[in-house]
Amino acid sequence: MLKQNTARAQIRVRMLLLALCCHLGPAAAGVLKVERTPDGGGGGDTISHSAALVWHLEALMAQGDSSDVSLRVETPNAEEVKVIQAHSLLLSLQSSVFADMLLSRNNNNSSSLVLKESPDCAAVFDKFIRYLYCGELSLHLEQAMPLHRLATKYRVLGLQQGLTQYMTQNLARDSPLGHVAGWYEYALQAGDVTLRDSCLQYLAWNLSSVLRSGEWSVISSRLLMSLLPRSDLVLQSEMELFAALEVWIVQNDPDGLTAENALRAVRYAMMPPRELFRLQTQSSILARYQESVRDLLYMSYQFHSASPLQMAKFFDVNCSLFMPRNYLSPVWGFSWNINNPTRDDRSTSFQTQLGPSGHDASKRVTWNGLFSPRWAALSSKPTNTDAGTTQPSRVERGRPRLIVTPATSSADFAGVNFQKTVLVMAQHKGKAVVRHIYNFYQSTEENEDFLEEADLYRKTSDYVADGSLSIHIIVKPLYQTLTASKK
Structure with missing residues (x-):
């Protein structure tokens, strides 16, 4: 039987090759190209x-x-x-x-x-x-x-x-009902880790726009619970997330455990007290599940009423409830459109709230931002100056860098770490999306890959729209005693 099958297969191969030869014939014109060997000789x-x-x-x-x-x-x-x-x-x-x-x-x-x-x-x-x-x-x-x-x-x-x-x-492509959530569910089923992670990252980094789309109301509870715990969600504010979550619960009517877990993933401490009061009096969803989040609301009110450093002495508050996400509100950062980003260094200044606690709500920090399209680390070889002193030389061309530093120092900074986050926007089919997120403390020189893929000198770069590079700088104040890991 095996010999017969082999013979049949050989006959089929001959017939297929014969058919191909008859189809090809002399009709195609030859395309001649010369290959060169690595040593420069003729190939x-x-x-x-x-x-x-x-x-x-x-x-x-x-x-x-x-x-x-x-x-x-x-x-x-x-x-x-x-x-x-x-x-x-x-x-x-x-x-x-x-x-x-x-x-x-x-x-x-x-x-x-x-x-x-x-x-x-x-x-x-x-x-x-x-x-x-x-x-x-x-x-x-x-x-x-x-x-x-x-x-x-x-x-x-x-x-x-x-x-x-x-x-x-093509995650950013427009479609009538959205497609990224469906692709995520399919990737889970198919075991495609690359596609799954890409979909989840896109939804997290562009969540503010997703919340306003028709895709939000149809996402699964599994996808919802994969998104809500993340600290890299890009939102206008935590209040925007709660409002969207209300809509999702009303339209999908999930089981009680799913609704409770979703509501417990909201970071209520990132909302001002006046918003928390309003939610407790006006939100039907919060009234329905208030017992499930009562402890979180209580801790949030305490967080806003006392000094965070004092509060940490008496309560265990080392949890995500007190961690800011990537908020687009002007209270937390600055949207910067840099015209002709390859031309020369640019500087700007902006203010943010000292900390998320109500105790620090009236305090502001002024920041200086410097963007350099050709920043390079200082070389060890010194150069002479007119004053006769020497200083390290700087390479003329380098990769883009961003530095964000406080304009003044203050005793109020004690116990606070400021993490900087920069969102880099790119154009896809005329739509602006967050393509990269970089976290740093002083300079993006800490990130060796900052804008590595952007190629700002290329005229067709997706990162430059109408001659401008769009970035959004976010300053996240992290209370040291609250975020320190336990021994």
Whole structure:
């Protein structure tokens, strides 16, 4: 039996090669290119008909010449069956799953394979098979997930990786009902860690815009609970998050435990006392679940009424409740549009609240910001100055850097660490999105990759829109005694 199967396979290969030769013929013009060896010597010349080969393979698939297997694509509860004439050699070369199925078919002397697919996968099955023949395909945004599902099912790794890259690069694309949340759920199911993490990061870094979209109300409780504990959420304020969470609970009516866990993930201490009072008197959701968050509200009122350093002496407050997120409110930072960011150094100044506690609400810190498009570390070789003294020299061209320092020192700073966060915006299809987040204490020189991918000197850089680089600087005051880890 094995010899017979081998003989049949050899005959099919000869027939397929003959069909290809007949299709190719002399029609394609040769493309001549010269390759050079690494030492500069002359290399061998290559005549390439690869583009013509792809064209003829596509024609071979479309016409079904010399096909030896019929693919019957069936969908549940559908009378119509899609039939594709294919060639077992090409299917086996591209997919180990097809190779196993075809081997089983040969043992059963069957001329067809019955494939059970969902309606969305069946709709793009022609595109999937075309990729197996030609190594390329064109697609719309909504076709990415079913194609990825087919590539995963049939173990076509090249296509699977290519679609993962396509999806991660198109998270910011506009779609009627949103697509990132659906892609996240699919990535969890498919075990695609790269896609899962990319979707979660995009949603976290652009959450303020997501909350105002139709996608927010349909996200799953699993995705919701993956987002809420994160400190890197980009929001106008914690109040914005609570208001959106109210909407989600009303529209999705989750079980009591899910609603309680979601409400306990809100950082009430980051809301001013007047907002907390308003929530307790006006929010029907908070009234319904108030017993579940009573301790958090109590701790939040204490946090605002006493000095944080004094409070830490009596209460264990080393938790996320007292950690600021990436708030876009002017109280916490400054939005800076830097015109012609490659031209020269730029400076600015802005003020932030000393700390999130109500005890520090009236205190302000003035900050100086310096952006340099060509910042480089000072070299160890000194240079002479006109005054006869020496100072370290600076390289003319370097990578962009940002320095944020307080304008004055104050005794009020005692016990407070200031973490700086800079959000870097990029344009995608005319839409501004947060592409990178960098955390530092004095200078982004602490981050060796700051704006490494931006290439501000390139005219088509996604990071420069209308000649400007858009960044948002956030200052996070962290009380040392509150954030210190326990021994």
